[in-house]
Amino acid sequence: MLRTSAAIAAGKLARAVARRRGGGSAMPGLVAERIDPKILGHALGGLPDGIVVVSGTNGKTTTTRMLVALLRAHGHSVFTNPTGSNFTRGVISALLGEVGLRGRPVADMAVLELDEAHALKFADAVTPTHALLLNVARDQLDRFAEIDHTAKLLAQLASRTSTGVVINRDDSFVARSADGVKTGVRVDYFGVDASIAHRLPELMEQDTRLDDDYVVPPAGAGDVLLKPRDERAFVILLGADGVGGSVGPVELKQRGLAAMINATAATAMARQLLGGSFDPVRAASALASVTAPFGRGEVIDADGAPLELVLVKNPAGFTVALSTYGSTPVRTMIAINDNYADGRDVSWLYDVSFESLRTIGVALTSGVRAYDMALRLQYDEVAVDAVEPDLAAALDRFLAARDGQPARIFCTYTAMMTLRRILAERYDLPAFGEEATS
Amino acid sequence: MSEESTKGEVHVVHLYPREMSIYGDLGNTRAMVSRLTRHGYSPVLHQHHPGAPFPEQAHLVLGGGGQDSGQARVEADLEVIAPRLSELAAAGTPMLMICGMYQLFGNAFVTVEGKRLPGLGILDVTTQGNAKRMIGPVVLSTDFGDVVGYENHSGSTRLGSGQAPFGTVRSGFGNNGEDQTEGARTGNVVGTYLHGPILPANPAFADALIGYAAELATGRPFEPGTLDDAFADQARTRQVRRLVG
Numbered sequence: 001m002l003r004t005s006a007a008i009a010a011g012k013l014a015r016a017v018a019r020r021r022g023g024g025s026a027m028p029g030l031v032a033e034r035i036d037p038k039i040l041g042h043a044l045g046g047l048p049d050g051i052v053v054v055s056g057t058n059g060k061t062t063t064t065r066m067l068v069a070l071l072r073a074h075g076h077s078v079f080t081n082p083t084g085s086n087f088t089r090g091v092i093s094a095l096l097g098e099v100g101l102r103g104r105p106v107a108d109m110a111v112l113e114l115d116e117a118h119a120l121k122f123a124d125a126v127t128p129t130h131a132l133l134l135n136v137a138r139d140q141l142d143r144f145a146e147i148d149h150t151a152k153l154l155a156q157l158a159s160r161t162s163t164g165v166v167i168n169r170d171d172s173f174v175a176r177s178a179d180g181v182k183t184g185v186r187v188d189y190f191g192v193d194a195s196i197a198h199r200l201p202e203l204m205e206q207d208t209r210l211d212d213d214y215v216v217p218p219a220g221a222g223d224v225l226l227k228p229r230d231e232r233a234f235v236i237l238l239g240a241d242g243v244g245g246s247v248g249p250v251e252l253k254q255r256g257l258a259a260m261i262n263a264t265a266a267t268a269m270a271r272q273l274l275g276g277s278f279d280p281v282r283a284a285s286a287l288a289s290v291t292a293p294f295g296r297g298e299v300i301d302a303d304g305a306p307l308e309l310v311l312v313k314n315p316a317g318f319t320v321a322l323s324t325y326g327s328t329p330v331r332t333m334i335a336i337n338d339n340y341a342d343g344r345d346v347s348w349l350y351d352v353s354f355e356s357l358r359t360i361g362v363a364l365t366s367g368v369r370a371y372d373m374a375l376r377l378q379y380d381e382v383a384v385d386a387v388e389p390d391l392a393a394a395l396d397r398f399l400a401a402r403d404g405q406p407a408r409i410f411c412t413y414t415a416m417m418t419l420r421r422i423l424a425e426r427y428d429l430p431a432f433g434e435e436a437t438s
Numbered sequence: 439m440s441e442e443s444t445k446g447e448v449h450v451v452h453l454y455p456r457e458m459s460i461y462g463d464l465g466n467t468r469a470m471v472s473r474l475t476r477h478g479y480s481p482v483l484h485q486h487h488p489g490a491p492f493p494e495q496a497h498l499v500l501g502g503g504g505q506d507s508g509q510a511r512v513e514a515d516l517e518v519i520a521p522r523l524s525e526l527a528a529a530g531t532p533m534l535m536i537c538g539m540y541q542l543f544g545n546a547f548v549t550v551e552g553k554r555l556p557g558l559g560i561l562d563v564t565t566q567g568n569a570k571r572m573i574g575p576v577v578l579s580t581d582f583g584d585v586v587g588y589e590n591h592s593g594s595t596r597l598g599s600g601q602a603p604f605g606t607v608r609s610g611f612g613n614n615g616e617d618q619t620e621g622a623r624t625g626n627v628v629g630t631y632l633h634g635p636i637l638p639a640n641p642a643f644a645d646a647l648i649g650y651a652a653e654l655a656t657g658r659p660f661e662p663g664t665l666d667d668a669f670a671d672q673a674r675t676r677q678v679r680r681l682v683g
């Protein structure tokens with residue numbers, strides 16, 4: 001314990017320094033981890049009501065926020081990693097803000113979003129009591145075997161969870177994880193009601209999802225299903241045909257089918273955790289109150305008018321981003337780089353439909369592949385006013401001509417880092433560290 | 439637009455859009471349909487799925503890449519439609535087969551374990567499965583000018599003695615990373631490893647295929663419209679400059 005206290009003290013100091021400098025969120029975690037590699041286990045091991053890991057390719061941050069809101073609405077005090085820093089060091093950094101020197105957070109449960117690889121690293125340090133497995137999508141097109149590999153990582157996470165898992169029943173890659181859970185571990189599913197199952201391909205990659213051997217199982221009493229009413233409102237059915245009641249109708253602050261599915265996933269996990277004390281009325285109001293997370297429409301006050309930065313990194317993610325933000329047309333820029341961290345192959349842009357941008361067009365495309373992006377938009381009959389590969393020059397043009405109107409930039413990872421750095425200098429924003437990788 | 443007011447119907451067949459169109463290969467179909475329309479023709483798109491009857495009319499046939507699981511699901515259907523595809527190819531029907539479908543259009547695919555899986559034999563190529571993946575951006579010299587794209591394949595393909603390649607590699611691996619050849623071309627049938635997708639960024643190649651298809655469909659020489667390809671030309675020339683200087 002002494003060692004943990006020393007690690008926490010050093011980490012807290014590093015955190016205070018980093019805050020003053022406006023630095024990243026991972027460094028203090030690194031400092032603390034160096035001094036006490038077991039700090040996670042020491043700090044989180046004793047939480048009485050559970051340690052929940054949320055993992056999968058898309059929607060981790062949103063789902064985690066929703067789950068935390070649901071649990072807090074039911075009176076729990078919940079520790080989470082709120083910045084979207086889905087690496088173990090980010091979790092430790094977040095911990096440093098909330099623990100005393102003895103190392104215990106003032107919480108009775110933890111809900112942590114972790115990417116697939118870090119979820120396993122985390123499980124090495126602390127056994128999760130619960131795991132919520134969202135989906136598997138292609139992230140880096142360069143790495144061919146990734147989907148299968150990612151699915152295996154999630155299956156391993158499920159197999160190392162002690163009490164309960166909640167699994168996406170519509171995603172054959174994720175659904176396989178149910179096979180490996182320990183005996184006695186409860187398995188529940190979330191998914192979509194049959195009435196909208198035809199819309200799932202929008203969110204998934206067809207070429208990899210045609211596993212003939214996989215048939216979506218009939219819904220059980222523990223399963224939780226999404227049933228939209230219209231573009232904005234939906235209900236969440238508890239059990240097949242809502243035999244266990246329902247949550248909603250709910251309208252989220254975030255738009256789009258993906259956000260509704262995230263809400264369904266969070267509800268399924270909350271119901272498993274809360275059991276008999278789960279209250280559908282409280283759940284509905286908690287979901288309705290959740291705001292869009294950082295990096296999924298981070299809003300920067302740029303000369304008195306909002307500028308949104310939206311990270312896009314794969315076809316499913318871009319499609320979700322367009323359905324979430326694209327239906328409120330504002331002045332738009334798209335910045336596409338093809339460095340390793342972006343994915344070197346830009347083919348994936350043709351697996352996204354940009355038709356929702358037709359009404360207002362795109363003011364500028366930028367980045368190393370600015371012309372490829374403009375070409376892609378041309379094939380979807382979206383007007384492009386200008387192409388400027390240089391990000392700084394593009395940002396200047398984009399902001400100069402907007403007349404105080406709100407604006408939005410969709411960008412790949414390294415383009416976002418460059419743009420964010422320029423904006424941070426210009427508008428005196430805190431810099432950000434690992435959080436943008438979520 | 440009625441058929442009379444256009445230059446004619448052109449039937450485009452996309453083979454196995456669900457199983458075999460990874461890495462944006464759907465963009466090729468989108469590009470062909472859009473360009474045919476802009477050239478003043480009426481494209482009719484047929485999505486051919488396994489087990490369905492092959493469309494009666496086919497003036498242009500497109501196929502893409504897939505994962506192994508996708509490939510396994512189309513093999514039985516491909517055997518059924520093989521005679522029709524060979525007949526169409528012999529009659530001069532333009533076809534573009536990317537990656538996995540390129541391999542299936544060859545003589546055979548030999549697995550790492552040495553198992554020989556026969557292909558359609560429309561292109562005289564043989565592919566050897568190997569552990570090494572060839573991944574990255576590509577620049578080719580072809581009969582249609584510079585062609586850019588992105589390759590991602592583990593199969594290593596060798597051309598038969600009389601088989602012409604699609605292009606010569608200026609940057610990237612190509613068929614096998616050794617002999618500088620990329621793809622294969624027999625008549626109007628082209629096989630290539632290039633995703634990207636290949637057609638949007640390389641309009642000269644796209645229009646060559648459209649030209650063959652239009653002539654076949656209407657019995658008259660291709661009557662191209664005037665298309666603005668400034669974005670495509672910029673995208674392509676910038677890639678060429680980046681990769682080969």
Ligand SMILES: [Zn+2]
Binds near residue numbers: 538589
């Ligand atoms: Zn390929």
